[in-house]
Amino acid sequence: MIGILDGYVDEPSCLGVPPYISPYPRYVAGMLRDLGHSYRYITIDEFRKNPSVFDKAKLVIVIAGIAVPGKYLGGKPLSAKELKHLLPEKEKILVGPIVLEDLDKEIFERYEVLPFPFEHALYERLGGEVKDSSRNFVNKFAVLGAEVVKQHSDYPNVICEIETYKGCYWGRCSFCIERIHRISMREPRWVIKEIETLYNQGVRYFRLGNQTDFFTYLGDFSKDIPKPNPEALKNFHREIWRRCPKIKTLHLDNVNPKTIAAYPEESKEIIKTIVCYQTPGNVAAFGLESADEKVIERNDLLATPDEVLFAIELMNRYGRFVGYNGLPYFLPGINFVIGLKGETKETFEKNYEFLEEVMRRGLLLRRINIRQVKVFPNTPMAEVGYKNVRRHKKYFKIFKERVRNNIDNRMLQKIVPKGRLIRDLRCEVRKGRITFARQLATYPLLVGLVGEFERNAFVDARVVDYGMRSVTAIPILDVNKAKLYQLESIPGIGKTTAAKIISAKPFRSLKELKDLIGEEKFKILLPYISPMMITPAAENDEKSPS
Template structure:
């Protein structure tokens, strides 16, 4: 692929079988190293876990038990956790779960959460957790039972999903993109209210919210300053102090509305010494400088 398209900007894989990776770890490491040599960092190998409940695994002939999933994650983390040029780890697993399968019970949700919690507690990294409900199609074995199971567990599924977003997803984002990480080449796509939303090009891009209405349809670098459940908050990097909107300034931790207005009224700011005088707060000025500002 790289030979025929050497300037390809994004090259990612898709699915991977955790059972196979766990069974053949050394071979899988070699393959992962080859992928990391030629791909774009931020790549995701989507694991079809489907369920961590042994009963559901057996009744639906699934291919990986929880211990296999953990082993496969460890294999990919060993090779792919190194941070690439665009700010993201090279290659991490993503986990797909399906609810409404035969054999599902209230205990299924406990098994699934325990697997995610073990991954988090072991210090491992996964890029995404996809929680879906089965779609029973007429003429299939699932058609007779799937809809009944989904209806029976609808409220449990909602609570489970909320708990995963609050207790797992956000903590995992902090691990994948620590505060101060610079994400390269995020593309500004849309304004919603006073927020600009941007993403890197990729198969499963992380959503970045940037305070303020910035110019759309252009690439920029951002520095991570905060986290949502499945998204991050970033600031343009470097931060062009003489050009960025007041809403962007205001959103910087510790700045607030009054300091943002003071900075805006004092533009153009010529350099660090000028900034110290305007803010009259050495610590706050130093924080802005450390954030990475430009006086252009």
């Protein structure tokens, strides 16, 4: 038996921290199946609970690498420090973006480290013969390894990250590791077959996230800025739904705003296709990185602030309308990277002014990601290192606080106003009387549910308050099971009315409830309680004579 240990990945164009599962475990499992090996897959969080799971493994393949660090609710990624002491007696192969970091020599002494991307080298190491040097090499393994998702501890509540192509058509940004990949497109029939195979394994949540620019998938790369192919992408989506009609989430990740600015008509058609054929709550991450022209020039960034604003406006035009799950269909998000070459105090002001201009124009941004640069060897940023990160630590903190307090909060109130019903929230972590939940989606909104729910329960809830990047919501209640503190949290109900309801339950009909608390309070309460309270008897009681 060969072990697959998923230490999680987070790259500019790939996410594999729960509830996401990256393509890499599926590729590895597919290779092992193809070569006749049995395997056992486990996430690093489950391994920490049960480190003896690989006692009988003759080899362990470790997948790891957090290239764009963030805060994670669903899991704790494997760190380079933890890596040193992992399974000291076992033969181990290390793969993933972690190998691009400046690792201690102890890692190389304790692991067989394969270059990234690793798929061709790993297949040869396992005894296979490589006959295709393109990304289509992974096609067979993506399908063969689909069954591995059933060994994930969160199955079936996992989002499968799907690769469409590798590489970036720009590939020059000073800090980005995508420069290591050459452009290589996966055939759409194989991508669709992979999705279909996962669907047949019980997966219902997908993200077309493992590419640098979804709009240029199947596009014309003979041009400096690849020209999108709207018709091909529309047919691609139609075929996914024809084969997998009960998908619950189909989202994407990265879109290059330069593509939208260069090809507005083609991009407009693709946005319409995504609104029509993907599911609501979708977010396209735009890599602005900096609104300072000097920083853009020094770091070879691609899109200008004006181009990004144009892309935001075009996506808002068609994507800001609210879908059935309570979120707008398709909105942009913005990435800022702090600590780049040429950065000054004025850079932070220009970044903030950009966001204020977005607000002045009445545009919506679902997500504003602000992170300090992570410096990798052999990138242009390595010349500068973390000098500007250290020098501008104070400015970074002030900028982030200003955005969270003055922009994010106002934006949330526009995107999900008070009273908005948000559906299909998956409960993840409980802290006291609050349960933190998110939709299974790309860049999901964090919701603090007033109530104590078990992990993996699904809840619908109405928004009642806002944090800086999260909202508080009241779950739709069965009034006969509701807790006092839940009823008190409903705006306009108050402690007296809540206590009256608790004392008088159980109710046999909504009429009984209305008679108790009065018409005014009943109208306030009604949106927060389950329609299942309306029994046939209650309906008859409430009908007026004709």
